[in-house]
Amino acid sequence: MLDGCVPWPKEFADRYRDEGYWQGVVLGDLLRTTSREDSERVAVVAGEERLSYGTLDTRADRLAAGLRGLGVGHHDRVIVQLPNSVEFVVVLVALFRVGAVPVLALPAHRRSEICYLARHCDAVAYIVPDIVDSFDYRELAAEVSAEAPTLRHVLVAGDPGPFKALDAVDDDPGEAATPDPGDVAFFLLSGGTTGAPKLIPRTHDDYAFQMRATAREMGLDRDGVYLAALPAAHNAALGCPGVLGTLWQQGRVVLGRTPSPDEVFPLIEREGVTLTTLMPAFVALWVELADLYEPDFSGLTIEVGGAKLDPEVARQVRPVLGATLSHWFGMAEGPLCFTRRDADPETVALTQGYPLCEADELRVVDEDGADVAPGAVGELLYRGPTTLRGYYRAEEHNARTMTPEGFLRTGDLVRIDDEGRLVVEGRSKDVVNRGGEKVPAEEVEENLRGHPGVRDAAVLAIPDRALGEKTCAVIVAEGEAPALAELKDFLSGRGMAEFKLPDRLETVPALPYTSIGKIDKRALRAQLDQGRESSR
Ligand code: J2J
Known part of the structure; x- marks a missing residue:
């Protein structure tokens, strides 16, 4: 396995293989079989374009050969930041084939995140689009190139500007690499706990199993049509079964750019979409706007997860949209629990269902790491054939997030009900879950403290009707307090992604600290609530 990754101990790996979870396949084989057997079969629909398995397979082979020609090889890390597009699929498969x-x-990540990633993993190449939603990724790439010493190539899908066009990376196919199925296939980014984003190694074996098992549970077979409305770079839309899992099943992928009803409702009907993935805020919007469109989604299953789902919204999905809802608790780190398609409506509204497979081991523990009484709330620990054993190059962090027995501490507070179903009750980790986008509080706090008008800073989640949660920055000012707009500009200037910028600002004379020197957020929250009460 790539140096810096933590392998599963042999006894676990043997067991997962013996029990048939890991089947020794490699992700570079995506597209291959269908391309040989039925090359005209449509694999991907993007706008008016319809691309066959044969076309994509050939493009992936040619790109792989071109990448090899550039010196990109086995175990080289390549940052891919592409929107939902044909290139996204071709680039991934090509990189898998190169090893x-x-x-x-x-797509929302900016200089701060990408520079960190590039340096952290010693990336040799960075693949971007030209301009999306008026943001020029080539300018971002220029900034990243200046700061990342190992970066040798920037490849651009579209107009390359000063860089190389992805299209020009093309050569006659040669021998494909044959990586070890137990090795890392790609890195996903963690939704974040402390500080900078962590890299999650996903192996060929584990991801192939995740795709196969979720496809089976969601009924996505060769006739399945998956709509990617969320960014395909997110685990939920990539491999549950998502874009890659659908191609693995020889189905059809429809690439959307946003989950907004005006864009995707016509697509769902036109393409006969059978499965899609949404964050809760969009399920609510779909239900709310259904009257305008009168959709008939009786053939559609919607996977929803990533943040708290309002049970009232869940209950309306079938009557209003006609669709089947499946309620998920997932993490890019691998844990997956969800309600199956035949679950009764109350199970779907109120629980996140059952784990992906029988080999998944769940524990619910108190603050001392002891198992709680059955049905009580505690932190969820998770171990299984898709759940990582450690983040990449993160020894110290791993010592804190993994138990000595190899369980991941999820930082989520849950209970297991008397039917064995998971119910997410809250979380102990310090992130704001902004409509499913995870904002690590500590990272924002550190950057806020860099402003000359900020002596100290804390970041809290506050309730929001549309997104579930929003971000509130609480600062202690140095001199005259800066305004919210000024702070947002400042953080943007530091290269932070827009979704991490605070939505609200409060100023206090001092922040409360605990005896071990951490900001006491519970006390701070109470202090702010009290202030609000007394000013009424
Ligand atoms: C509350 N919080 C939830 C839920 C995840 C499928 C679905 C989602 C993700 C995902 C994913 C939640 N209620 N139902 O990867 O494959 C919060 C938890 C969790 C974190 C993980 C998938 N479902 N969450 O959201 O890696 O706090 O994955 O630890 O982005 O989202 O975030 P992420």
Whole structure:
């Protein structure tokens, strides 16, 4: 396995293989079989374009050969930051075939995140689009190139500007690499606990199992049509079964750019979409706007997860949209629990269902790490054939997040009900879950403290009707307090992604600290609530 990754101990790996979870396949084989057997079959629909398995397979082979020609090889890390597009699929498969390791950045990431990633994993290449939603990724790439010493290539899908066009990376196919199925296939980014984003190694074996098992549970077979409305770089839309899992099943992928009803409702009907993935805020919006469109989604299953789902919204999905809802608790780190398609409506509204497979081991523990009484709330610990054993190059962090027995501490507070179903009750980790986008409080706090008008800073989640939660920055000012707009500009200037910028600002004379020197957020929250009460 790539140096810096933590392998599963042999006894676990043997067991997962013996029990048939890991089947020794490699992700570079995506597209291959269908391309040989039925090359005209449509694999991907993007706008008016319909691309066959044969076309994509050939493009991936040619790109792989071109990448090899550039010197990109086995175990080289390549940051991929592409929107939902044909290139996203071709680039991933090509990198798998080279044996290089894609690092899946989200389209919303900016200089701060990408520079960190590039340096942290010693990336040799960075693949971007030209301009999306008026943001020029080539300018971002220029900034990243200046700060990342190992970066040798920037490849651009579209107009390359000063860089190399992805299209020009093309050569006659040669021998494909044959990586070890137990090795890392790509890196996903963690939704974040402390500080900078962590890299999650996903192996060929583990991801192939995740795709196969979720496809089976969601009924996505060869006739399945998956709509990617969320960024495909996110685990939920990539491999549950998502874009890659659908191609693995020989189904059809429809690439959307946003989950907004005006864009995707016509697509769902036109393409006969059978499965899609949404964050809760969009399920609510779909239900709310259904009257305008009168959709008939009786053939559609919607996977929803990533943040708290309002049970009232869940209950309306079937009557209003006609669709089947499946409620998920997932993590890019691998844990997956969800309600199956035949679950009764109350199970779907109120629980996140059952784990992906029988080999998944769940524990619910108190603050001392002892198992809680059955049905009581505690932190969820998770171990299984898709759940990582350690983040990449993160020894110290791993010592804190993994138990000595190899369980991941999820930082989520849950209970297991008397039917064995998972119910997410809250979380102990310090992130703001902004409509499913995870904002690590500590990272924002550190950057806020860099402003000359900020002596100290804390970041809290506050309730929001549309997004579930929003971000509130609480600062202690140095001199005259800066305004919210000024702070947002400042953080943007530091290269932070827009979704991490605070939505609200409060100023206090001092922050409360605990005896071990951590900001006491519970006390701070109470202090702010009290202030609000007394000013009424
Ligand atoms: C509350 N919080 C939830 C839920 C995840 C499928 C679905 C989601 C993700 C995902 C994913 C939640 N209620 N139902 O990867 O494959 C919060 C938890 C969790 C964190 C993980 C998938 N479902 N969450 O959201 O890696 O706090 O993965 O630890 O982005 O989202 O975030 P992420």
